Amino acid sequence: MDANPAQRPGRRRSEASRQAILAAAAELIAQDGYGSLTIENIARHSATGKQTIYRWWPSKADVAMEALADKTDLQVPIPDEGNFAADLRAVLSTSFALARQPQVTEILRALMAEAQIDDAFAQRFRSQFLERRRRALHTIVDRAHARGELPAGVPPDTVVDVVFGTLWYRVLAIPAPLDDVLADELVRILAPASPG
Amino acid sequence: MDANPAQRPGRRRSEASRQAILAAAAELIAQDGYGSLTIENIARHSATGKQTIYRWWPSKADVAMEALADKTDLQVPIPDEGNFAADLRAVLSTSFALARQPQVTEILRALMAEAQIDDAFAQRFRSQFLERRRRALHTIVDRAHARGELPAGVPPDTVVDVVFGTLWYRVLAIPAPLDDVLADELVRILAPASPG
Amino acid sequence: MDANPAQRPGRRRSEASRQAILAAAAELIAQDGYGSLTIENIARHSATGKQTIYRWWPSKADVAMEALADKTDLQVPIPDEGNFAADLRAVLSTSFALARQPQVTEILRALMAEAQIDDAFAQRFRSQFLERRRRALHTIVDRAHARGELPAGVPPDTVVDVVFGTLWYRVLAIPAPLDDVLADELVRILAPASPG
Amino acid sequence: MDANPAQRPGRRRSEASRQAILAAAAELIAQDGYGSLTIENIARHSATGKQTIYRWWPSKADVAMEALADKTDLQVPIPDEGNFAADLRAVLSTSFALARQPQVTEILRALMAEAQIDDAFAQRFRSQFLERRRRALHTIVDRAHARGELPAGVPPDTVVDVVFGTLWYRVLAIPAPLDDVLADELVRILAPASPG
DNA sequence: AAGTAAGCGAGACGGTACGTCCGGTCTTAGC
DNA sequence: GCTAAGACCGGACGTACCGTCTCGCTTACTT
Numbered sequence: 041m042d043a044n045p046a047q048r049p050g051r052r053r054s055e056a057s058r059q060a061i062l063a064a065a066a067e068l069i070a071q072d073g074y075g076s077l078t079i080e081n082i083a084r085h086s087a088t089g090k091q092t093i094y095r096w097w098p099s100k101a102d103v104a105m106e107a108l109a110d111k112t113d114l115q116v117p118i119p120d121e122g123n124f125a126a127d128l129r130a131v132l133s134t135s136f137a138l139a140r141q142p143q144v145t146e147i148l149r150a151l152m153a154e155a156q157i158d159d160a161f162a163q164r165f166r167s168q169f170l171e172r173r174r175r176a177l178h179t180i181v182d183r184a185h186a187r188g189e190l191p192a193g194v195p196p197d198t199v200v201d202v203v204f205g206t207l208w209y210r211v212l213a214i215p216a217p218l219d220d221v222l223a224d225e226l227v228r229i230l231a232p233a234s235p236g
Numbered sequence: 237m238d239a240n241p242a243q244r245p246g247r248r249r250s251e252a253s254r255q256a257i258l259a260a261a262a263e264l265i266a267q268d269g270y271g272s273l274t275i276e277n278i279a280r281h282s283a284t285g286k287q288t289i290y291r292w293w294p295s296k297a298d299v300a301m302e303a304l305a306d307k308t309d310l311q312v313p314i315p316d317e318g319n320f321a322a323d324l325r326a327v328l329s330t331s332f333a334l335a336r337q338p339q340v341t342e343i344l345r346a347l348m349a350e351a352q353i354d355d356a357f358a359q360r361f362r363s364q365f366l367e368r369r370r371r372a373l374h375t376i377v378d379r380a381h382a383r384g385e386l387p388a389g390v391p392p393d394t395v396v397d398v399v400f401g402t403l404w405y406r407v408l409a410i411p412a413p414l415d416d417v418l419a420d421e422l423v424r425i426l427a428p429a430s431p432g
Numbered sequence: 433m434d435a436n437p438a439q440r441p442g443r444r445r446s447e448a449s450r451q452a453i454l455a456a457a458a459e460l461i462a463q464d465g466y467g468s469l470t471i472e473n474i475a476r477h478s479a480t481g482k483q484t485i486y487r488w489w490p491s492k493a494d495v496a497m498e499a500l501a502d503k504t505d506l507q508v509p510i511p512d513e514g515n516f517a518a519d520l521r522a523v524l525s526t527s528f529a530l531a532r533q534p535q536v537t538e539i540l541r542a543l544m545a546e547a548q549i550d551d552a553f554a555q556r557f558r559s560q561f562l563e564r565r566r567r568a569l570h571t572i573v574d575r576a577h578a579r580g581e582l583p584a585g586v587p588p589d590t591v592v593d594v595v596f597g598t599l600w601y602r603v604l605a606i607p608a609p610l611d612d613v614l615a616d617e618l619v620r621i622l623a624p625a626s627p628g
Numbered sequence: 629m630d631a632n633p634a635q636r637p638g639r640r641r642s643e644a645s646r647q648a649i650l651a652a653a654a655e656l657i658a659q660d661g662y663g664s665l666t667i668e669n670i671a672r673h674s675a676t677g678k679q680t681i682y683r684w685w686p687s688k689a690d691v692a693m694e695a696l697a698d699k700t701d702l703q704v705p706i707p708d709e710g711n712f713a714a715d716l717r718a719v720l721s722t723s724f725a726l727a728r729q730p731q732v733t734e735i736l737r738a739l740m741a742e743a744q745i746d747d748a749f750a751q752r753f754r755s756q757f758l759e760r761r762r763r764a765l766h767t768i769v770d771r772a773h774a775r776g777e778l779p780a781g782v783p784p785d786t787v788v789d790v791v792f793g794t795l796w797y798r799v800l801a802i803p804a805p806l807d808d809v810l811a812d813e814l815v816r817i818l819a820p821a822s823p824g
Numbered sequence: 825a826a827g828t829a830a831g832c833g834a835g836a837c838g839g840t841a842c843g844t845c846c847g848g849t850c851t852t853a854g855c
Numbered sequence: 856g857c858t859a860a861g862a863c864c865g866g867a868c869g870t871a872c873c874g875t876c877t878c879g880c881t882t883a884c885t886t
Contacts, residue, residue, distance in 0.1 A: 048883090049883060092832065156408060202422075205405030228390055247852055247861055475860095544741070545745050583817050593794050598793035637879055638835030640878065678870095679870085
């Protein structure tokens with residue numbers, strides 16, 4: 041078994057190229073938007089061969105997704121403050137702060153767009169990005185559910201849909217930047233009964 | 237004033253071509269997905285010249301948007317049943333039924349995707365599609381707001397964001413088709429206090 | 433019999449349009465060269481409809497040919513000075529003077545070019561332009577032949593070929609403008625034995 | 629110095645594609661005439677990409693010129709039989725035989741036509757084709773000039789003009805194929821005084 | 825040390841679609 | 856019935872990228 045990659049003969053993957061490619065992708069997206077991002081441009085700006093990109097990433101969207109992962113700490117902290125309102129507010133605060141950065145916004149929109157057009161990427165996007173963030177929120181919501189803090193007759197899954205749905209809708213459909221007031225309002229809607 | 241187009245000399249726009257183009261676009265999207273839709277293919281399948289398409293639509297996304305408008309009655313009925321829960325359920329029912337048709341889903345996803353990538357189209361998409369549907373719901377929500385039926389501290393705009401956000405998120409990010417149960421749950425969340 | 437065109441019903445051909453078209457063609461050729469001459473451009477610059485051009489001329493080359501005919505008096509005078517040398521010199525002098533005008537050169541080159549590419553035009557070009565000029569020279573050469581002034585064993589047709597051949601070659605293949613010295617040299621070659 | 633192309637990195641030019649393109653161009657010209665030759669057709673018939681053609685040739689006329697060069701041995705032999713008449717007849721014999729092949733005629737006419745319409749190509753056509761053939765004849769004529777075999781008062785350049793002029797005129801302006809009798813007559817005109 | 829196996833930048837390759845231009849035709853309203 | 860205007864279908868233009876395929880070179884492990 042070749043589980044240990046160090047054992048195989050041949051030149052090893054160049055970390056310098058990997059980073060040059062991700063950096064070039066990020067810069068090009070910031071400059072001209074994802075719409076005019078091309079593999080050829082990434083290669084040119086990173087002084088890299090196209091083949092190297094095709095060898096390691098299935099599509100330019102995957103390059104963008106990895107560039108985003110590299111640039112931001114996508115680890116989602118799972119707070120546990122004892123009540124749903126506080127936990128939810130903490131998660132929203134983190135998420136909003138992240139999504140508000142213009143370069144992050146641009147990439148998020150592009151990834152969601154590409155997922156609509158390219159089914160194979162959609163799967164990777166869901167499993168590598170969306171599901172991870174869902175899981176973090178799910179933990180909190182499940183806990184609240186157990187404590188009886190959710191609105192009556194609303195399963196945890198739906199709460200998660202509402203939170204991420206509202207967040208994504210604002211990013212995708214509304215030109216104004218994400219507003220922190222929205223976070224408070226979401227808390228009021230979803231965690232209405234702050235137990236005395 | 238040249239408001240009356242019949243007064244100008246020259247051949248008039250061909251309604252037959254317009255419909256052939258929209259039909260071809262719709263069919264091609266249904267068959268191969270929006271990702272492989274090209275102007276050239278639309279022209280070929282509609283026995284039409286590319287120039288004719290470029291003359292009347294700014295982009296293939298606009299063709300798709302018009303095809304959607306032609307195919308579905310996008311007029312949004314504004315119910316008035318006297319209470320928010322019933323009104324909201326009626327709107328959701330209509331919207332879900334529409335968005336559940338596979339061909340409609342496919343086009344909706346494509347339009348939202350294109351709007352992320354092409355800013356000029358994004359503006360047209362918002363003003364010609366998103367805003368219209370927002371306005372319908374807004375009427376209902378404003379009415380509820382006046383009656384004091386909204387959750388405390390939640391302005392109508394946010395309610396609209398939550399409704400459409402959840403709907404779009406399910407369409408864009410979740411592979412499963414839209415579920416009618418979700419409509420009930422949204423009503424429970426947003427119109428909780430059925431006045432005694 | 434409809435020999436009298438004034439008797440037919442309907443609007444008569446517009447002489448103003450005819451001249452506007454020829455003038456626009458001449459001007460466009462002078463400006464940008466025949467290579468970028470298009471029917472559409474002629475129509476635009478002459479404030480005329482494309483249909484009007486297609487109705488009266490088989491191709492843009494025919495427009496150019498008529499523009500040339502209108503602009504220059506293409507009537508070829510047939511001198512008769514009593515000896516071949518003087519007659520030939522007179523014909524060459526007229527022809528060179530005509531072909532030396534830059535705008536005429538440009539059109540001549542274009543017509544000969546088009547004749548290589550479009551067989552139908554080639555026939556019209558030969559019968560309406562080349563043959564006429566050949567006939568003028570032929571009269572002179574035949575007369576010289578009868579007087580025994582041609583080189584021995586050289587039929588009149590060949591003399592005509594040599595004269596026009598040399599002239600056209602200089603126009604088509606040599607960037608320098610036509611030189612009057614050439615006329616003298618042709619006379620020396622073809623009418624060498626000025627009979628004492 | 630990068631004179632050695634083998635030193636550069638990257639895939640090398642494909643000789644197979646080069647030949648397929650030239651062959652396709654030659655065949656298409658023979659079939660449908662130069663007038664309906666398009667880059668797109670060449671690419672299709674040679675199972676080649678358009679870009680490959682644009683990469684290596686400035687225009688379709690240059691493709692045709694190279695196809696001609698490849699197909700015919702354009703090397704012009706320079707005979708030296710001791711007298712102008714014999715040398716000239718030898719050159720004419722070779723040239724006529726070449727120009728009489730229908731496929732060669734077609735290309736020659738097309739190249740000369742294109743040179744009238746495209747100035748940049750005209751320069752290449754002169755330096756890569758016309759001038760070479762002129763030089764061969766010039767050698768012979770200069771030699772004759774030194775021996776005093778030219779008509780009095782006629783410089784070598786003019787003799788060359790007359791020879792090629794007549795040849796080209798017959799090809800371009802006269803529908804009949806080149807006649808060998810013409811060669812004899814040209815010799816009689818230009819090398820009349822076979823010195824005793 | 826030689827041999828073998830990968831990865832690298834570079835760049836040509838066969839394709840496909842782009843958006844534009846023009847050809848030649850058809851359809852208006854107006855003279 | 857001609858005219859200007861202008862839309863129509865069709866097709867080639869020259870360009871941009873796609874994803875693949877050589878190249879010569881470099882870097883690593885294996886013998």
